Amino acid sequence: MTTADRPSRLRRSELSTPGHSAKMITKASSSDADLVFLDLEDAVAPSAKDGARATIVAGLNELDWGTKTRAVRVNAVGTRWCHDDLTEVISGAGRNVDVVIVPKIKGPREVWFVDDLLTGLETKLGLEVGRIGIEVLIEETEALARVNEIAGCSPRLEALILGVGDLSASQGIRIGHIGGSADGADGLGYPGDIWHYARNQVIVAARSHGIDAVDGPFADIKSPEAYRREATWASTLGAVGKWAIHPSQVPVANEVFAPSPDEIKQALEVVEAMHKAEAEGLGAASYNGMMIDAATSRVFEGVLDRARRCGVLA
Incomplete structure (x- = not known):
């Protein structure tokens, strides 16, 4: 497969699902997320990681996932679990795995x-x-420095996925939790969005190589307005989607990262005006x-191409 052969997938919402929970995997399979990733890393305790692989394999093989992209997040390459995560899950359910998500890379x-x-x-x-x-996941300073x-x-x-939780630890950023104070509301006096540089770097690198940029998790699941704000910032910069760590975040991401009716109307009118000008020999x-x-x-x-892919334009 070459770069030009990469499949085109919707990634408006990427729903995180603990790999040890058959109940949550079943619920995720019927969600409206574009992509569901069954997690073997942060969502699973070390003592449960080995057993979670079999739970994931069963879920991938036995459930109806519809048109969703089916993904698995393995443990970091340098851990004792990564090799077995890959060999056991792919050997058991490789025909039903579309994507492998790799965390904490450095290069x-x-x-x-x-x-x-x-x-x-x-x-x-x-x-x-x-x-x-x-x-x-771009969540280490070494990876951000080499993102292109x-x-x-x-x-x-x-x-590429921007993981601001681990990145804040790697960089030494002083915030309390993921998504808790990105706009300077933490009282530390930093103006604006502290993630703007990292977001922009990841998005530019992804776009320049023809791949997608996805914004990472937002921890405050009780604040859909703040989640929408972060998603809107990422979308404005060119990201195609955002992680959802709770099913309630999925519809917000699906809405934000799909063109709105007003955007579609404007796009249709602009393209029509340009086609008319070209037909008249005008530039x-x-x-x-x-x-x-x-x-x-x-x-x-x-905009119109994305609207068609999102199913909001025939």
């Missing part, structure tokens, strides 16, 4: 390890080589008093 080396191991497993099991994609290099390091790589047109050209049209054609 391309960890991506290459997972890529090579997946290739060996696919070959051994008679699966299509290269079908299983990879998403990685990471973004282009593997044809399996489909998305630019006027729309509501603004000059539009091919570059403008390209932006709005992207």
